[in-house]
Amino acid sequence: MTSHPSPTTAPSDEPRSAPVASRVLVLNSGSSSVKYQLLDMRDGSRLAVGLVERIGEETSRLKHTPPAGGHPREQFGPVADHEAALKAVATELAADGLGLDSPELAAIGHRVVHGGMYFTEPTVIDDAVLAEIERLIPVAPLHNPANLTGIRTAMALRPDLPQVAVFDTAFHTTMPESAARYAIDVKTADEHRIRRYGFHGTSHAYVSRATARLLGRAPEDVNVIVLHLGNGASASAVRNGRCVDTSMGLTPLEGLVMGTRSGDMDPAVIFHLMRVGGMSTDEIDTLLNKQSGLIGLCGDNDMREIRRRIDEGDEQARLAFDIYIHRLKKYIGAYYAVLGRVDAIAFTAGVGENAAPVREAAIAGLEEMGLAVDGDLNAVRSDEPRLISPPDARVAVAVVPTDEELEIATQTYALVGKNHA
Ligand code: AMP
Numbered sequence: 001m002t003s004h005p006s007p008t009t010a011p012s013d014e015p016r017s018a019p020v021a022s023r024v025l026v027l028n029s030g031s032s033s034v035k036y037q038l039l040d041m042r043d044g045s046r047l048a049v050g051l052v053e054r055i056g057e058e059t060s061r062l063k064h065t066p067p068a069g070g071h072p073r074e075q076f077g078p079v080a081d082h083e084a085a086l087k088a089v090a091t092e093l094a095a096d097g098l099g100l101d102s103p104e105l106a107a108i109g110h111r112v113v114h115g116g117m118y119f120t121e122p123t124v125i126d127d128a129v130l131a132e133i134e135r136l137i138p139v140a141p142l143h144n145p146a147n148l149t150g151i152r153t154a155m156a157l158r159p160d161l162p163q164v165a166v167f168d169t170a171f172h173t174t175m176p177e178s179a180a181r182y183a184i185d186v187k188t189a190d191e192h193r194i195r196r197y198g199f200h201g202t203s204h205a206y207v208s209r210a211t212a213r214l215l216g217r218a219p220e221d222v223n224v225i226v227l228h229l230g231n232g233a234s235a236s237a238v239r240n241g242r243c244v245d246t247s248m249g250l251t252p253l254e255g256l257v258m259g260t261r262s263g264d265m266d267p268a269v270i271f272h273l274m275r276v277g278g279m280s281t282d283e284i285d286t287l288l289n290k291q292s293g294l295i296g297l298c299g300d301n302d303m304r305e306i307r308r309r310i311d312e313g314d315e316q317a318r319l320a321f322d323i324y325i326h327r328l329k330k331y332i333g334a335y336y337a338v339l340g341r342v343d344a345i346a347f348t349a350g351v352g353e354n355a356a357p358v359r360e361a362a363i364a365g366l367e368e369m370g371l372a373v374d375g376d377l378n379a380v381r382s383d384e385p386r387l388i389s390p391p392d393a394r395v396a397v398a399v400v401p402t403d404e405e406l407e408i409a410t411q412t413y414a415l416v417g418k419n420h421a
Contacts, residue, residue: 021106023047023098024409027086028111029150031142032056034085038098039409041106047098052085060085064092082149086157100158107162108154109412111404112147113199114140115167122170122411125151125163133165139193139250164412171205172198174242179338182249196254198236198246200228203348206407207400208238211346214385214398222343225335227328228402229358230349231259231301235328237335245338247331253289256331257324259301262292264327294320303355325361332362336369344396345371353401354381359388363397370394 022042028035032055038047050064060079065072073092079085090100110125116136123129130148137144147165155163172180180196182189189195198204204226211226212219219241226236233256236246247255247263257263265288273279279287287296295301297320300309309317336342347359356378363373370393377388382399389397 021102021104023102023105024412025100025105025108026111026405026408026412027108027150027154028405029082029146029153031146034082034089034150036089037405037409038093039406041409041413044406044409048093048096050089050092052079052088055079055082055085062088062092064089066096067098070096082146083153083156086150086153090157105158105161107164107412107416108158109164109166109408110147110151110154111168111202111408112151112165113143113168114197115165115169115173116193116197117173117195119165119167120170120173122164122166122415124415125155125165129165139197162416164415166202166408166411168199168201169197171201172196172236172243172246175244175246179245194250196246196249198234198243199248199252200232200234200236201243201246202404202407202411203228203402204234204236204238204243204246206404207346207348207402208236208241208243210385210400211344211396211398212241214387214400215344215396217343223339223341225332225339225342225345227332227345227347227352227362228349229256229328229347229352229355232261233258233263233349233351235331235335237338239339245335257297257327258293260290260293260295262288262296294324297323303351303358307355307357321361325358328358328362329366332366332371333369342370342395344398346398346400348400348402353399359397359399371397373397 022040024039024041026037026039033051033053035051037049039045040047047067048065050062052060052062054060058078060077062075062079063072079088093099112133114136116139118132130151133144133148151163175196182194182196184194207226208224209219211224212222215222221240223240224238226238228234232252234246234248235256237244253261255263270284273284293301294306298306298316300306300317306317306321310321332345347353351358359378360373363371372390372393373388374390380386383401385398385400387396387398389395
């Protein structure tokens with residue numbers, strides 16, 4: 001391994017009491033993709049952003065966007081596995097002078113979807129941590145194996161570097177048992193670790209804090225309902241900075257209507273589909289996770305397309321939108337009741353940040369709850385956190401862009417710094 005001296009690196013004879021390196025690489029490894037961002041933690045800026053997709057296929061693609069002003073570079077052709085993908089990423093980063101062997105790289109932060117009840121905080125990865133993430137595979141069969149592959153590959157490339165796991169579930173581990181437990185036989189639930197874990201936690205944590213900042217208050221003083229509305233969607237109730245309820249459950253299938261997932265449903269629908277519909281477990285899994293939600297209701301899961309069809313008078317798209325909004329309203333009401341006092345409702349992720357009609361419809365008619373949206377403010381397009389409620393509203397309604405990569409990098413860097421102190 002080569003290392004290059006750089007202006008921000010401490011001279012080698014100086015004791016290293018804090019990480020002088022300022023960069024964190026964030027890796028989000030899916031089953032056939034790796035997304036990455038390299039951040040400079042002095043100001044949170046992006047030094048590089050990219051992804052490798054369709055790993056294991058003939059038609060893999062790497063897209064790498066270099067530091068500000070640089071033109072994105074794309075490569076097409078087979079990338080056999082995650083190891084090949086990460087090596088290709090390392091080569092791209094090195095071409096911009098940002099190689100994985102740089103002494104300015106402080107750590108690698110990995111998104112890990114399922115941390116169960118065990119991981120309540122970001123954690124430096126060692127063999128015991130790897131074993132625990134592996135033990136959680138039965139409750140996250142799609143995500144944790146891919147996350148593990150990414151971690152193991154990155155550890156092989158930089159065995160000397162701190163690697164940190166940041167869990168999607170961690171923010172939700174503060175939920176009380178009354179919210180986290182399903183009302184099923186306790187012994188059966190415990191034996192199979194069945195409970196509400198919740199997901200998108202990194203986003204809910206980031207957005208709830210950013211909302212408090214927008215209000216000029218400390219997160220510990222604020223109660224927020226966060227509506228993370230992307231292709232996957234979840235709501236959370238956050239009291240004084242801690243999650244007290246969230247809509248996703250054992251898996252990300254529960255809760256809101258999503259792009260391709262049904263969200264809440266009578267569980268007996270599944271027995272009915274098996275007994276009367278003759279469907280297999282895998283077929284029902286696919287139906288509810290990939291062919292339901294907006295796409296199941298109207299054939300489209302992109303809110304832009306659904307809005308366009310509604311504008312053209314398409315009744316099926318209208319009904320899909322109405323079902324989506326009805327569910328959203330039910331969660332706003334439920335979490336209002338759970339929290340008792342609500343200071344703000346924050347919309348985030350692809351739909352929440354961009355779809356003004358969704359925000360307007362979700363809040364419409366809730367004036368008695370102190371909720372309202374100002375049409376002009378709601379129409380503003382911006383990447384900045386902003387209020388869309390009228391100035392005299394009792395409850396703030398906000399649009400707060402999420403930044404999961406920054407949150408992962410921040411948590412990773414803070415942990416590495418703490419361990420150095
Ligand atoms: P995410 O999972 O957070 O990346 O969100 C992706 C989803 O956001 C897409 O499937 C769209 O439904 C939605 N979306 C993105 N941009 C817009 C937009 N300009 N207007 C409405 N919806 C949008």
